[in-house]
Amino acid sequence: MKMKMKLALLFAVALLLVQAFAEASSATDASHALASMNGGGSGRITNIDKRYQHHPRKINCGYACARRCSKSSRKNVCHRACKTCCARCHCVPPGTYGNKSACPCYAKLKTHGNRPKCP
Numbered sequence: 463m464k465m466k467m468k469l470a471l472l473f474a475v476a477l478l479l480v481q482a483f484a485e486a487s488s489a490t491d492a493s494h495a496l497a498s499m500n501g502g503g504s505g506r507i508t509n510i511d512k513r514y515q516h517h518p519r520k521i522n523c524g525y526a527c528a529r530r531c532s533k534s535s536r537k538n539v540c541h542r543a544c545k546t547c548c549a550r551c552h553c554v555p556p557g558t559y560g561n562k563s564a565c566p567c568y569a570k571l572k573t574h575g576n577r578p579k580c581p
Contacts, residue, residue, distance in 0.1 A: 523548035531581060533558045540581045547571055547580035 527544035534540035548554050551567035562569035562580075571579040 519552065521548065521552055521554070523554070526554035530554050530558060534581065543579060544581050 523545050527541050527548055530544050531537050531540035544554065547568050550571065551565060553565040553568060555561040555564045555568060568580045569578070573579045
């Protein structure tokens with residue numbers, strides 16, 4: 463009998479802890495939403511705000527550029543330029559030629575001679 467009572471009490475305590483953590487996390491999200499509505503408060507970045515900062519998604523530039531330059535007559539030159547563009551823009555257009563509208567940053571990069579840098 464005592465064992466069942468202890469298990470029931472332990473279960474109740476665990477349930478209360480889970481509820482407390484859930485309420486604390488929703489309060490944190492609510493305070494972040496309130497701060498963003500008020501213009502961010504004091505202008506400094508808190509630990510809560512760091513979670514919501516934009517981070518460019520990771521892309522495998524080696525694979526994407528190998529695919530992009532697969533039909534190029536000068537594969538090494540194409541691959542080197544493509545990897546530079548990929549590192550700056552974090553995207554590579556699909557296909558082996560054209561389609562630069564899918565990645566505007568990639569299309570905007572120019573050489574010193576004002577020619578397109580990215581293949």
